[in-house]
Amino acid sequence: MILTDLLTAADTAELVALRHALHRRPELSSQERETAARIAVELERCRADEILTGLGTHGVAAVYDSGVEGPTVLFRCELDGLPITEISTFAWRSEIEGKGHLCGHDGHMAILCGLARYLDANRPARGRVVLMFQPAEETGAGAADVIADARFEQIRPDFAFALHNLPGLPLGAVGVRPGPFTFASEGLAIRLSGRTSHAAQPEAGLSPAAVMCRLMEALPALPETLGHTPGHSLVTLSHARLGEAAFGISPGEADIFVTVRAIDDELQAELMGRAETLARDLAKAGGLGVDFDRHENFAAGHNDEEAVARIEKAADALGVKRVVVGDPFRWSEDFGRFGSVAKTGLFVLGSGEDHPGLHNPDFDFPDELIPAGVSLFALIARDLCG
Numbered sequence: 001m002i003l004t005d006l007l008t009a010a011d012t013a014e015l016v017a018l019r020h021a022l023h024r025r026p027e028l029s030s031q032e033r034e035t036a037a038r039i040a041v042e043l044e045r046c047r048a049d050e051i052l053t054g055l056g057t058h059g060v061a062a063v064y065d066s067g068v069e070g071p072t073v074l075f076r077c078e079l080d081g082l083p084i085t086e087i088s089t090f091a092w093r094s095e096i097e098g099k100g101h102l103c104g105h106d107g108h109m110a111i112l113c114g115l116a117r118y119l120d121a122n123r124p125a126r127g128r129v130v131l132m133f134q135p136a137e138e139t140g141a142g143a144a145d146v147i148a149d150a151r152f153e154q155i156r157p158d159f160a161f162a163l164h165n166l167p168g169l170p171l172g173a174v175g176v177r178p179g180p181f182t183f184a185s186e187g188l189a190i191r192l193s194g195r196t197s198h199a200a201q202p203e204a205g206l207s208p209a210a211v212m213c214r215l216m217e218a219l220p221a222l223p224e225t226l227g228h229t230p231g232h233s234l235v236t237l238s239h240a241r242l243g244e245a246a247f248g249i250s251p252g253e254a255d256i257f258v259t260v261r262a263i264d265d266e267l268q269a270e271l272m273g274r275a276e277t278l279a280r281d282l283a284k285a286g287g288l289g290v291d292f293d294r295h296e297n298f299a300a301g302h303n304d305e306e307a308v309a310r311i312e313k314a315a316d317a318l319g320v321k322r323v324v325v326g327d328p329f330r331w332s333e334d335f336g337r338f339g340s341v342a343k344t345g346l347f348v349l350g351s352g353e354d355h356p357g358l359h360n361p362d363f364d365f366p367d368e369l370i371p372a373g374v375s376l377f378a379l380i381a382r383d384l385c386g
């Protein structure tokens with residue numbers, strides 16, 4: 001089996017052009033109106049049996065239905081770009097100031113459009129194949145929005161697959177493992193409230209500085225303090241602010257942002273609760289008020305054994321290099337949420353060892369991965385749906 005069996009050179013060239021067109025017009029999470037419309041046009045062209053639009057917010061799903069009993073197999077990609085200014089100078093760089101497709105979701109969309117072309121010419125023999133273009137991956141909201149949509153019942157999958165390109169791995173190499181694959185994660189914003197005063201009379205106010213400093217040390221140390229298995233959880237300090245940037249005021253307020261991550265949802269929830277308790281206790285001891293806000297909750301990604309076996313089978317049939325993924329990744333993927341409705345398989349596809357990192361201002365999705373991704377997904381679809 002060679003990759004070009006599944007996609008013609010003309011198809012590949014058109015998919016690269018589509019990727020570049022999507023790259024020029026990135027839209028942020030939950031705002032992917034134009035991107036979704038463009039995708040729907042592509043899917044119409046590929047004669048999907050049914051196209052659902054407006055799923056969750058802007059989700060689009062194409063259904064290829066054999067009409068014969070069999071599994072429903074969903075392949076997922078993401079619609080959203082990032083609020084980061086791209087610094088690359090190639091012809092297809094972002095036309096929108098402050099927004100960029102710097103996670104490669106443009107490439108993932110091109111791969112699913114390639115899969116639509118394959119399915120147009122090779123309809124499933126049994127069951128259904130669903131191509132899901134999910135909104136708002138970057139904020140962790142999109143998968144939940146799509147699943148909560150009443151129309152999701154019509155396409156509820158038995159299996160769900162996704163890939164993410166990953167810089168640092170050899171170009172085109174596949175990495176997957178059964179069990180925990182990506183961490184659960186959530187942002188915690190902590191606000192400490194005291195009382196401002198003139199900087200000449202700090203004793204007249206109540207500065208949160210000392211409690212803030214203690215928290216900034218104690219929060220990242222929490223997994224160790226609680227005796228968690230090393231490597232299974234972490235608290236990362238991501239932002240802190242004390243009062244205003246001024247010299248005449250003793251501060252009355254402080255903000256601390258942390259990201260709380262763990263290998264599974266239960267451990268993540270426990271760690272989150274402990275972080276809040278710690279902040280509450282230290283604030284109380286210092287006579288301060290404290291408020292919390294939680295943001296961007298991602299479920300842990302857990303790979304089903306059978307789904308992983310199908311991915312490995314496809315990679316081996318294509319002669320694709322496989323890399324060992326020893327430990328689960330500490331980053332999070334909104335795809336984890338699909339684990340609540342289907343047997344899930346997420347794998348990483350190498351973007352090249354020296355490739356700029358995801359979310360870096362000079363990142364760009366390697367176009368060579370488009371035929372590779374289409375071929376892997378097509379073989380998985382063929383394996384399950386004939």
Ligand SMILES: [Zn+2]
Pocket residue numbers: 103138358359
């Ligand atoms: Zn991303």
Ligand SMILES: [Zn+2]
Pocket residue numbers: 078103104105137164
């Ligand atoms: Zn991404």
